[in-house]
Amino acid sequence: MDITRNRDWRMAQKRRNKSRDVHTALLRFRGEKNWKMLYTRSDKVLRAAQLGIEYPRLTNQQLVKRGLEEYLCCECAFHM
Numbered sequence: 001m002d003i004t005r006n007r008d009w010r011m012a013q014k015r016r017n018k019s020r021d022v023h024t025a026l027l028r029f030r031g032e033k034n035w036k037m038l039y040t041r042s043d044k045v046l047r048a049a050q051l052g053i054e055y056p057r058l059t060n061q062q063l064v065k066r067g068l069e070e071y072l073c074c075e076c077a078f079h080m
Helices: 007-016 023-028 041-051 060-079
Strands: none
Touching: none
16 A cells, blocks of 8 residues: 655644644744733833833823922922
8 A cells, every 4th residue: 555645644644643742832822912911010011111111101190290299399409
């Protein structure tokens, strides 16, 4: 009995023995894609640093309040 082992045969074998391949699971998992799926704060801080964004995100109102506090604090230091 002559078995021709061509490309189709190899692909069928690959499909049949796919569960034995250890590396497929490693190739399928690419990490968290959704921001809310990063559970811990440290993970979010690291990911934000990679993306080049600030975390936690501050609203304009928070930024204005922080700037006003810094301005008043600096002004008091000069008057002393």
